[in-house]
Amino acid sequence: xxxxxxxxxxxxxxxxxxxxxxxxxxxxxxxxxxxxxxxxxxxxxxxxxxxxxxxxxxxxxxxxxxxxxxxxxxxxxxxxxxxxxxxxxxxxxxxxxxxxxxxxxxxxxxxxxxxxxxxxxxxxxxxxxxxxxxxxxxxxxxxxxxxxxxxxxxxxxxxxxxxxxxxxxxxxxxxxxxxxxxxxxxxxxxxxxxxxxxxxxxxxxxxxxxxxxxxxxxxxxxxxxxxxxxxxxxxxxxxxxxxxxxxxxxxxxxxxxxxxxxxxxxxxxxxxxxxxxxxxxxxxx
Amino acid sequence: xxxxxxxxxxxxxxxxxxxxxxxxxxxxxxxxxxxxxxxxxxxxxxxxxxxxxxxxxxxxxxxxxxxxxxxxxxxxxxxxxxxxxxxxxxxxxxxxxxxxxxxxxxxxxxxxxxxxxxxxxxxxxxxxxxxxxxxxxxxxxxxxxxxxxxxxxxxxxxxxxxxxxxxxxxxxxxxxxxxxxxxxxxxxxxxxxxxxxxxxxxxxxxxxxxxxxxxxxxxxxxxxxxxxxxxxxxxxxxxxxxxxxxxxxxxxxxxxxxxxxxxxxxxxxxxxxxxxxxxxxxxxxxxxxxxxxxxxxxxxxxxxxxxxxxxxxxxxxxxxxxxxxxxxxxxxxxxxxxxxxxxxxxxxxxxxxxxxxxxxxxxxxxxxxxxxxxxxxxxxxxxxxxxxxxxxxxxxxxxxxxxxxxxxxxxxxxxxxxxxxxxxxxxxxxxxxxxxx
Numbered sequence: 001x002x003x004x005x006x007x008x009x010x011x012x013x014x015x016x017x018x019x020x021x022x023x024x025x026x027x028x029x030x031x032x033x034x035x036x037x038x039x040x041x042x043x044x045x046x047x048x049x050x051x052x053x054x055x056x057x058x059x060x061x062x063x064x065x066x067x068x069x070x071x072x073x074x075x076x077x078x079x080x081x082x083x084x085x086x087x088x089x090x091x092x093x094x095x096x097x098x099x100x101x102x103x104x105x106x107x108x109x110x111x112x113x114x115x116x117x118x119x120x121x122x123x124x125x126x127x128x129x130x131x132x133x134x135x136x137x138x139x140x141x142x143x144x145x146x147x148x149x150x151x152x153x154x155x156x157x158x159x160x161x162x163x164x165x166x167x168x169x170x171x172x173x174x175x176x177x178x179x180x181x182x183x184x185x186x187x188x189x190x191x192x193x194x195x196x197x198x199x200x201x202x203x204x205x206x207x208x209x210x211x212x213x214x215x216x217x218x219x220x221x222x223x224x225x226x227x228x229x230x231x232x233x234x235x236x237x238x239x240x241x242x243x244x245x246x247x248x249x250x251x252x253x254x255x256x257x258x259x260x261x262x263x264x265x266x267x268x269x270x271x272x273x274x275x276x277x278x279x280x281x282x283x284x285x
Numbered sequence: 286x287x288x289x290x291x292x293x294x295x296x297x298x299x300x301x302x303x304x305x306x307x308x309x310x311x312x313x314x315x316x317x318x319x320x321x322x323x324x325x326x327x328x329x330x331x332x333x334x335x336x337x338x339x340x341x342x343x344x345x346x347x348x349x350x351x352x353x354x355x356x357x358x359x360x361x362x363x364x365x366x367x368x369x370x371x372x373x374x375x376x377x378x379x380x381x382x383x384x385x386x387x388x389x390x391x392x393x394x395x396x397x398x399x400x401x402x403x404x405x406x407x408x409x410x411x412x413x414x415x416x417x418x419x420x421x422x423x424x425x426x427x428x429x430x431x432x433x434x435x436x437x438x439x440x441x442x443x444x445x446x447x448x449x450x451x452x453x454x455x456x457x458x459x460x461x462x463x464x465x466x467x468x469x470x471x472x473x474x475x476x477x478x479x480x481x482x483x484x485x486x487x488x489x490x491x492x493x494x495x496x497x498x499x500x501x502x503x504x505x506x507x508x509x510x511x512x513x514x515x516x517x518x519x520x521x522x523x524x525x526x527x528x529x530x531x532x533x534x535x536x537x538x539x540x541x542x543x544x545x546x547x548x549x550x551x552x553x554x555x556x557x558x559x560x561x562x563x564x565x566x567x568x569x570x571x572x573x574x575x576x577x578x579x580x581x582x583x584x585x586x587x588x589x590x591x592x593x594x595x596x597x598x599x600x601x602x603x604x605x606x607x608x609x610x611x612x613x614x615x616x617x618x619x620x621x622x623x624x625x626x627x628x629x630x631x632x633x634x635x636x637x638x639x640x641x642x643x644x645x646x647x648x649x650x651x652x653x654x655x656x657x658x659x660x661x662x663x664x665x666x667x668x669x670x671x672x673x674x675x676x677x678x679x680x681x682x683x684x685x686x687x688x689x690x691x692x693x694x695x696x697x698x699x700x701x702x703x704x705x706x707x708x709x710x711x712x713x714x715x716x717x718x719x720x721x722x
Contacts, residue, residue: 048575051575134384136382136384137384222378223381226367227366235370246551
């Protein structure tokens with residue numbers, strides 16, 4: 001192992017900023033990881049242990065009773081099923097809509113194209129919440145209250161995907177697109193064989209953002225869902241908290257851990273593809 | 286343009302217009318309420334009613350049990366909807382429903398949310414229904430019933446009602462050599478506090494929930510004992526010398542370390558981090574279960590009127606047919622009859638809202654066994670209705686709570702903060718309340 005003195009001077013110059021970088025990274029990781037650790041640790045503590053002062057960092061003894069508490073307190077599996085269904089459908093719809101509309105806006109010529117793009121950017125600037133009262137009235141008149149369709153349809157159209165993917169598509173090398181056109185590739189061949197293979201990292205990044213977003217949807221499902229039949233996890237979790245009473249934080253934290261887990265797994269799985277896609281592009285250069 | 290291009294174009298434009306439609310949908314739905322009327326109008330028998338609740342105090346199972354009995358007895362189905370995690374969420378959803386949704390028949394309305402509902406004509410006066418459905422309104426605890434009174438009409442009925450009381454840690458009390466009772470006045474508290482902190486490792490004598498957790502409700506009682514108030518009817522009273530004196534007292538006590546203001550005051554107290562806690566009776570169940578020390582309760586410090594009540598009532602939608610209103614009243618009367626009141630109150634810690642329930646053998650025996658619960662029931666004799674500035678001005682409680690956070694945790698000047706609050710509150714009354722009264 002080489003010591004600091006053995007390192008050549010020109011390398012030594014880079015060592016300090018490098019150390020500083022690692023230190024900063026460590027700090028950021030701590031800031032992010034500490035609350036997460038605290039949630040997990042609390043979920044494994046016994047009730048008196050949660051409230052002791054000074055705080056205990058390691059649960060002693062470790063118990064799974066809070067996880068039992070979640071199951072007893074709320075129909076967790078039903079909420080989980082609802083969350084998976086809502087998030088799954090919304091993600092598929094948004095990614096498909098996003099890819100198709102972005103493709104149209106970047107590769108097809110049609111009258112009013114710029115106007116459509118402007119409208120989409122305008123839609124991006126309107127906060128979702130503004131439309132909720134009118135959406136609620138509409139969904140209610142359609143008889144969609146307390147149904148998955150009522151939760152999903154108003155959330156399905158999102159301008160962000162179109163905007164993000166369109167910006168990526170127009171940045172693709174023109175030569176490849178032109179070459180495909182010369183080979184008489186139709187729009188779907190072009191999309192499937194030429195554009196998408198060069199865009200997986202962006203598409204996967206968008207998918208990931210969508211999954212996380214939809215998994216965390218709270219207010220809209222809260223307005224529409226009337227019971228555990230359709231309510232997703234974030235709405236269900238609040239039932240573990242006690243309005244005006246005394247909240248027992250153990251089961252709440254256990255519920256939080258269980259809610260985070262699926263999204264963490266999805267993230268780990270998709271993240272690998274994101275990096276793979278990025279490096280594949282880089283090597284081609 | 287090739288055919289497939291054209292086809293995909295059509296597809297995309299359909300998708301896009303759906304997106305746009307979804308984001309601009311529904312502005313012309315004013316007649317939705319009338320639709321509801323015409324659909325069900327005409328004196329049909331009501332077969333089912335809807336009840337929107339947030340299950341105050343974790344009462345979902347109790348509500349379900351009462352409903353099951355009701356369904357069996359009457360054959361009417363009651364759909365219990367979790368319409369929010371707290372009173373504000375239920376109110377927001379109820380608001381959304383006014384814009385054209387299907388309305389619930391019965392809705393939970395808190396001390397703070399019922400008045401805006403009334404201003405919007407969203408809930409119906411219940412006095413005539415009391416007569417037509419033969420409900421003995423006199424049997425409800427007077428002060429609780431009168432909380433929903435506006436211009437000779439009542440707009441809700443008491444359901445999950447609580448009052449703030451003092452919880453104290455008897456072990457810390459005896460360590461400080463104090464008598465086994467709560468402080469009678471805030472002056473006495475100020476005398477006791479240094480003894481309590483000294484005997485208990487410098488821990489604060491009292492912990493209070495912060496402004497986002499109803500500090501405005503607790504401070505209202507403190508304020509009254511100083512002769513101040515948030516308002517006297519619609520006259521805002523925040524800059525009165527007595528009100529400012531109370532604010533300064535609170536600030537001094539916080540600065541001296543006698544009072545702590547916390548985000549989760551209940552947990553702090555249960556963990557033995559303060560000698561006493563001001564909190565709703567609704568927390569009694571959870572605190573009794575969690576606290577590892579000898580827990581006692583006491584009256585809110587006086588003199589009288591020392592404090593008020595809070596929590597929730599149940600109201601009936603205005604924009605539903607008359608027969609539904611009548612059915613809703615029948616259900617509420619059942620929900621709050623003597624037996625169910627007793628069950629609900631013991632299951633949650635909320636006060637019994639009916640006189641016959643308080644006098645019932647069951648409740649009397651329960652009070653005998655649980656003296657900590659008795660405090661709340663006895664304190665009922667010494668409460669007063671809330672100040673308009675907190676409960677009737679839209680957003681009033683939250684606004685006052687935020688101002689109290691500024692003088693406690695923020696350490697800002699009391700006169701400045703209260704003067705700003707006074708101006709803001711008057712503005713809101715002028716703008717949002719006066720035109721509708």
